[in-house]
Amino acid sequence: MSIPKQLKPRLICKSSSEYFPVETYRFQGSDGGLLDIEYEAIFPKDKIVKRPPGMWRYREALPFPVEAEPVSFGEGFTPMPRVNVHGHGIFLKQEQLFPSGSYKDRGATLLVSHAKRIGVQHCVEDSSGNAGSAIAAYCARAGITCDIYLPASTSPAKIAQISAYGARLRLIPGSREATADAVMNAATSSYYASHVWNPFFFHGTKTFAYEIWEQLGFRAPDAVVLPVGNGTLLIGTAIGFEELLKAGEIEKLPKIFGVQAELCAPLLGSEPSKTDRIEVTPSQQTIAEGIAVARPPRGQQILEVLRRCNGRVLCVGENEIIASLRHMCRQGFFIEPTSAATLAAIPKVFRDKAWQSEYREPIVVSLCSGHGLKASEKVAEISQTRPV
Ligand SMILES: Cc1ncc(COP(=O)(O)O)c(C=O)c1O
Structure with missing residues (x-):
């Protein structure tokens, strides 16, 4: 060809x-x-x-020269077993199996490969933990130094991981937003390897869609259920399926469900079909730290993407997240609370009859987004207590 x-x-x-x-x-x-x-x-x-x-393997779909050597650990093509999640059969991508323990490696391998190719020697990044771990891991592999800004309340295992990779830690008191504000100064004089601002990141996460397409026998699922904090996976996944549609490889886009924690749900009040405005809602601390983003800079883009994919935002409460974590751990999936939050929404996805009427048995794909070892103390505490 x-x-x-x-x-x-x-x-x-x-x-x-x-x-x-x-x-x-x-x-x-x-x-x-x-x-x-x-x-x-x-x-x-x-x-x-x-x-x-x-x-x-999707070289021609990535904005990186086909002949250039990427900064890579051989990541991706994560297994996608069929799993019973809260009584529903879905395909579950094992994204916690990436080298740094979360799907963020998809973005980091492309972003850091690009940074290395254009001569970057030092970079900065801010994160709730996992994107920082991923950037720190790939920078270590590339020989690029980095400063990682994190909320001081970040899970100790993520802080230890980032430090072990040799990155310089900048722990910022207060919210995730305070950390994002703190990095901005540094970003004016260093390369900003941001998983939010730098579009190379979500052109890496889009491979999540390509792998689902290939693993399903080169077709699209009916629905994909994803976490939404800054939306880096959600935006990437939508781009990936839109590119496959444009290339004539799939016939229609899957419906995308974005999951937020009730305690921090800026997108919930902004139904994608009705508005472009992001609600500035008061947020409280949730155990799903990875999706605790009260002011996502790409919030408007997330709403546009959801509209194009006929998508919806769903919310889950703290008790639902805890029950979901126990349910998944008891089936052998050792995941962090943020991952459990996404899966807590599966019953709500199947309860929404409006979209399912079209399909006899809908093909639904979701993921384990981060490894339990990232928050082992929290996971132990939850799994050892009685269900509420
Ligand atoms: C384990 C995990 N899941 C999901 C998310 C959500 O991220 P985003 O919406 O930025 O893709 C994060 C972000 O840090 C995370 O660490």
Whole structure:
């Protein structure tokens, strides 16, 4: 099969309509707008299936030169067993099995590969823990130094992991937003390897969609259930399926359900079909620390994506998260509370009859997003107490 000639990827700031070469160190447009990558993904299946089972098998769909060497541990192509989650049969991607223990490695391998290619020697990143661990791991592999900004309340295992990789820790008192504000100063003078601002990150997470497509026998599922904090997996997954649709590889987009914790649910009040506005709602501390993002910078983009995918936001309470964690651990899935939050929403997905009427037995895919070892003390505490 002959491969069509691809256009060179470039960065675009949609709010100011500016274009930048991908080699730039800037992370926003001149009006402070968010950057995206303009790129045409192609899927030469005959080549893809002959490559090792990892996310770099989709080389022609990634904005990184096909001939260049990525910074990689051979990650991806995570198993996708069929599992009974709260009484419903779904496919469950084992994203906790990535080298640093969460799906964030999908974004980190592409972002750090790109950073290395353009000559970055030092970078900064802010995170609730897992994106910081992923960036620190790949920077260690690439020989790039990094400073990782974290809320001081981050799970001790994540702090220990980041420090072990040799990253410099910057622990910030207060909320996740206080940490995001603190990194901004540093980001003006260092490369900002942000999983939120840097679009290379979600062009890595989009491989989650490609793998589902391939593992289902080159077809799309009916629905995907994802966590939403900053939306890096949700935006990436939607881009991935939209690229497959555009390339004629699937016939329609799956419905996307985004899951938030009731105690921090800025997207819940903003039903995607009705508004572009993100509700600024008071938020409280939740055990699902990975999705505790009260002001997601890409909030509007998340709503646009959900609208295009006929999606919805669902919320789960702390007791539902705890029950879900116990349920999953008792089946052998050792996951962190944030992962359990996503799976706590599965009964609500199946209770929503409106979308299911079209399908006899809908194909639903979700994931274990982070490993239990990331928050082992919390998991132990929850699993040893009696259910409420
Ligand atoms: C385990 C886990 N799951 C889900 C998320 C949600 O992330 P996002 O919405 O930014 O993709 C995070 C973010 O840190 C996480 O650590």
